[in-house]
Amino acid sequence: KSLVIEKKLIVLEALIELKKSKKENIFSTLKYKINKRKLTQPLNYPTAGCVFKNEGDNKAGYLIEKAGCKGLRVGDAEVSTIHANFIFNRGNATFNDVISLMKMVRERVYEKFKINLNPEVVIMGEVEEEVPFKILEPW
Numbered sequence: 001k002s003l004v005i006e007k008k009l010i011v012l013e014a015l016i017e018l019k020k021s022k023k024e025n026i027f028s029t030l031k032y033k034i035n036k037r038k039l040t041q042p043l044n045y046p047t048a049g050c051v052f053k054n055e056g057d058n059k060a061g062y063l064i065e066k067a068g069c070k071g072l073r074v075g076d077a078e079v080s081t082i083h084a085n086f087i088f089n090r091g092n093a094t095f096n097d098v099i100s101l102m103k104m105v106r107e108r109v110y111e112k113f114k115i116n117l118n119p120e121v122v123i124m125g126e127v128e129e130e131v132p133f134k135i136l137e138p139w
Contacts, residue, residue: 040082040083042080042083045088045090046088047088048087049120050086051086051102051120051121052064052085052105052117052118052120053117053118053119053120055115055118060084060085060117061083061084061085062084063112063117064079064085064105064108064117065084066112067105067108069084069104069105070084072101072104074097076089076090076094077093077097077101078090079105102119105117
């Protein structure tokens, strides 16, 4: 586990060490990674990345897909048909849309596999009282 996540730290600065390489190698690697990402992730809409954590050998995206959640929508929040562990905003999704969709996905996966998905995303800032915030806590 990450110390940053465990201690709920916010990273303000980072020192990154890069390896020197030929320009052609760098561009070749970038092109490969960008193409792979286009095939495996929804890049046309805003997302927060993977929504749920993988638990051991249980890949969240696989479980979500097999639970029939690809394309599931609440308002303008939708489970990606490219990678089921991504929820994206079709344009006007609200916080409540996303939270409600996460809850639906989590419930369907539990009903089918008896596996509890825990959120990968972290909610920051003020949250309205009526929001079902408890669904984001690990079961």
